Amino acid sequence: MGNDELHTLENNPRPTDHEALLAGPSKKGAWQKFAAFVWDKDYYDKSDAERSLVHKLDCSILTCLAFGYLMKYIDQTNLSNAYVSGMRADLHIKGNEYTYMTVIYNAVYCAMQIPSNLLALKIRPSYMLAACEIGWMTFTFAQAGAKTVNQMYVFRFFIALFESPFQVATIHLMGSWYTKNELAKRISVWFVAGTAGQAFSGFLQAAIFKNMDGLAGLAGWRWLYIICGIMTLPGGIAILMVLPDYPENTKVWFLTEADKQLAKARCAMAGTVASTGIINLSTFKRIFSRWHIWVLGPTYIVYAWSVQSYSYFNTYLLLEGYTVTLRNILPSVAFIIGIPVSMFWGYLSDRTGSRLGLTLGPQLWGLVPTGILCFFPANKAVRLFAFMVDETYFVTHIYFTWVNEICKADAEERAFLIAACNTLFYAFNAWLPTVVFLQTDGPRWKKGFPTLFGANIISCCCMVAIYFLYERQKKQLAAQGEVEPEVEEINHSSTLEEKE
Template sequence: MSYTDPELPPPTALPKLNEEKYLVGPSKKGPWQKFVSFIWDSDYYEKSDADRRLVFKLDCYMLTALTIGWWLKNLDQNNLANAYVSGMKEDLNIQANQYTYMGTIYNAVVAAMQIPSSFIIMKVRPSWFLAACEIGWGIFTFAQAGANSYQAMYGFRFCIAFFESFYYPCAFFILGSWYTRPELAKRIALWFVAGPAGSAFSGYLQAAIYNNLDGMNGIAGWRYLYIVCGAMTVPCGFILLFLIPDFPENTKIWYLSEEEKALAKARVARNGEFAAMKGDINPKVILSAFRTWHFWVMVPFYLLFGFAVQNGTQFGIYLKANKYSVSMRNVLPSTMYIIQIPCLIIYAYISDRVTRVSRGVIILVPLIWGLFPTGVLAFWGHSNALRVFAFMVNGSIYITPVFYAWVAEMCGKQTELRAFVTGSTSCLFYAFNAWLPAIVFLQTDGPRFKKGFRTTFSCLIASIILTLVMIFMHRRDQQRAAKADQVDQEQPLPTLRADSVTDEEVETKA
């Protein structure tokens, strides 16, 4: 069947009963398709050619644009730590815990914007909104190069946090609206690994700038870092404007045909896990979230997990205290992020492939392994090499892409619930991150950070317990849904008298 069949309704008025027609069609099935199904999307072999082309376009345009933006966000976010250990501390006369307070301001602003962000893009086109945000934080990244006091840095970090805060939950929400169950976690992982890649590149970039540009034209190396990052960020905002397709229900993107836009809506309907984006916000659904286990288990889990993996943020402080060179203070933490990248991809790949196993089980394994490196720092192993190793493998504990794919799977049938839970997880994490590090990771306690490292170890144990709770609750929900479907199927059809209705009426009612 051709996708331009004149008997089919126009894509703009696609009836629900005919959506399935857009998913059937020619499907080339050969050795290559089997190979791709084996190494990538498990349903690739069964997809129609049109479905494959649509996913390929989404990967090339939408996923790539979101990934570049996320890479730059983490590059700009992490350059504070690299600048601090590369001369900014001395130039701005940063004392005591003023550096910690810069992080506190950033986290407080980000926390306040997490929940509103997911609802804003239900009303405002994400392409326009994210583009404006990226240009905004790029401008203030430039501005940091001219800071002359720690008070100025407080103001710049506030503005950068405001614009950056929307990117994280909005990108997750967009990805979950276009990709299906066998596709989603891997794409989130590919997008998410741009974060540690950006953090790693920031360290390598600062090391190169310090060695080659420090003092040139009377400008310190750490100031050049902000100039270079700003020059890279602003143009990316325009890339987002032209490549983000918004949502399947309202997309006007140039690289999708009308048939492909209709197919995108049909894919979501067939997937049966994600509710359509209608642009309406139902307050009753949001309030009902407080009566479900999703909010009371998922949100605390991410709060605890998010803090449990923060040991790596103190790596540069540890290296500086132990007299490592400026270059090594930037390169070694960057290598920590490099280790994180393959781990994220592997976890997400397995969670998409092993569909019979809950994503919660995939999450559980890295968390249990994380008890070792986190424990080494909590109880301060006597060997410097062992402590450096514990810092280096800290990134192997990250399971965020799998977790958010699991959230989309468990909450996807209600758009508002998915938006609220997605925003709430980030909101509460950043809210606690705005004040908790200022208490347990005081710079005056470094590099031992006894309270901080023991707190992260305790949070990791608690997150393991909550993962087990989520696995149990999700399985219970699945069993209840299966029983409800079975009851519906066993319900007998009403008996119709042959002499009271016509054959056409019988067929219609059946």
């Protein structure tokens, strides 16, 4: 028997043990029915112990990771907000130097995605992410003191280095705890925290520019970085104290031994396999022998590029002559519009169980705003509308939920593929903007917006291809007498006795 099989036996009890652990007293009343309607559709059938466990996970995982993601996107948006709020003049930024700041960030972020996510299988995520938060905070402060463009290049390098593990480690960690009926909504909560960060950054910069510009001799955009650095510290402390790592190795203080065993049983019943801890040549041979990497990775490239118009909204407003306040407020309003829509997509995806419908549907709607910008009508109000609804066809949260489910049976592949999707996108994003979105080509960007429209069309086709490939995979497993873990939801009604 190999190490993989031994690890599986040690961390996954027998099926009868899973059912016994999931069974237990279950209060059933009006509240439970209401919660099942508005949140997890299987909430009514869960035992009290399982409800308590999920509540603990929500309070710890979602709180820590959502706040961290909010701060990550505040930082990412800060660069563009600072650029249009005085940084360009103060640092004497010329030509495409601002674009190069973005390119440096993307290149480093891209290079570190896979190594950092595989490292998170070896080092407890709570330790690694907390350390990264502190490094991230340090260089956020450093940006406030930048005197030259070259200094900003260096600071953006280190910001990317410390931010790189956060997104991919979060998606993998959440997929290690939550079940099919729960995951999309939770990733949606985490995802819209990033959107909220983008929105908050604009309002924060507008308020700072109005009330603090010149305070203590510092420009408003410098105060933005100082305040954000201060805000980052509590997040790092919280991650260190309450993030529960993985079900098979968590030592967090608020989970009892019974909670830990229940968590393992939930994962086993959902088909989510724990990491073997083995990463070697055979691991990569296994990963690259499957269709997943060859389809899911490229699909994410074209999808992620199809929604990139928001990255150029601030600059569009600057070049079209909008005021500093509107340059900060309008993108923030666009992000706010996207928050309830993204949450709704996540809710529907868990409620219906359809990952295809809730990735393809929003992407089809996205053809409208990307098409408007592609053909760039003379009416400025129509163009503004296209930018304002950009966030409504984001399905990143649903897509990564789907990736988690497709790769449930192999933790190493799941970690690698989540990171690989991001890596491939950032690999393209490190150079493609310098070709199709040069600052000197704005605000029309005759190469950039058609590229987004074309990516949107290809993305729709790719979502359909993933669906058929995954269905074929499940049929092949069924023909071989194997059970596809993703298909079989945890059937609480068959393992729990109704307790009045």
